[in-house]
Ligand code: AFD
Ligand code: MN
């Protein structure tokens with residue numbers, strides 16, 4: 001389904017007066033308004049193909065209806081999101097769920113929707129029909145070189161699919177680990193992983209990046225072979241300049257100070273990509289900003305600080321992606337909410353008076369430092385984010401438009417009630 005521009009205009013006309021009132025009130029106090037609006041307009045967050053359908057839990061899956069049944073429909077869904085919020089201009093694909101059988105056609109469709117291809121993801125955490133060896137005991141870290149080779153070959157295949165579409169990065173997330181003490185030799189598991197990644201790295205095109213994701217737990221519960229940012233950074237440093245750490249917000253032990261991790265990775269120029277989501281307990285994959293919005297703001301505060309220090313472009317310097325899985329809400333609405341929360345946190349962090357913060361830090365003025373951060377965080381920037389969207393032709397309130405126009409019902413009419421998306 002392609003969203004008609006008239007529908008957006010009609011929606012905006014209805015909300016325009018109220019929006020203008022809010023925006024005028026908010027912007028009168030902002031010194032660098034044009035700069036912030038420009039940054040907000042440029043900022044794009046890639047949508048994961050696997051979040052377009054209803055996610056499951058360990059106990060079951062309650063499918064929605066009108067889910068995208070193939071890659072074309074997944075692209076159309078992201079096109080819809082992008083038409084509404086003008087900030088979802090990229091998709092992150094997962095192979096083998098999203099194999100492009102006709103890459104040129106897929107590229108053309110994506111181009112017509114204004115969608116680019118972000119990092120491609122490999123999958124060596126599930127067995128596929130007809131594969132020779134099982135990943136039950138791991139993939140790149142496996143004790144059997146034949147299993148490692150199969151997993152390496154899969155990653156090379158993923159790179160090739162990515163090349164055919166214009167992707168510029170490969171994300172490797174491994175489920176490799178152990179659930180019981182003694183099950184693994186940690187050192188050998190790490191070295192096998194490094195050797196496998198080295199082979200993959202060898203096949204990476206010159207202008208590509210390799211994102212090494214880490215995760216502290218799950219599906220294994222005693223050890224994960226790439227368990228934290230230290231292990232990921234160790235690998236990235238050993239691999240070379242094209243390898244980076246990817247931070248997924250849900251992949252830390254409880255109460256980890258993620259903003260500090262982000263700050264140090266940026267200092268080392270080794271932060272490559274980001275997976276946004278939120279969580280209360282573990283890798284809950286909930287809507288970004290739904291549980292800990294202050295943490296999201298503090299992370300953006302460090303991101304901006306570190307990126308500005310190195311002269312990195314906010315929009316293109318890192319791979320910005322959502323990694324979420326919704327099992328209750330309409331996935332498209334949930335993604336709109338996530339993108340909105342991310343942009344709100346980004347806008348608030350852009351408001352921080354960095355010079356004053358630096359001065360407060362240098363003079364150990366703790367109260368002032370706290371006031372500066374909280375002053376930005378407590379600013380209601382929604383009208384700012386909406387204004388940026390409006391200037392790009394998006395909707396003032398994407399969620400409201402989606403609901404009022406019954407977009408899901410239109411998708412169901414088009415695709416049927418029983419379609420189930422491939423993915424997690
Ligand atoms: C799972 C993992 C990880 C990964 C994603 C896609 O926990 O976050 O990025 O699957 O492979 O959510
Ligand atoms: Mn992730």
Ligand code: MN
Nearest residue numbers: 248250283323
């Ligand atoms: Mn995850």
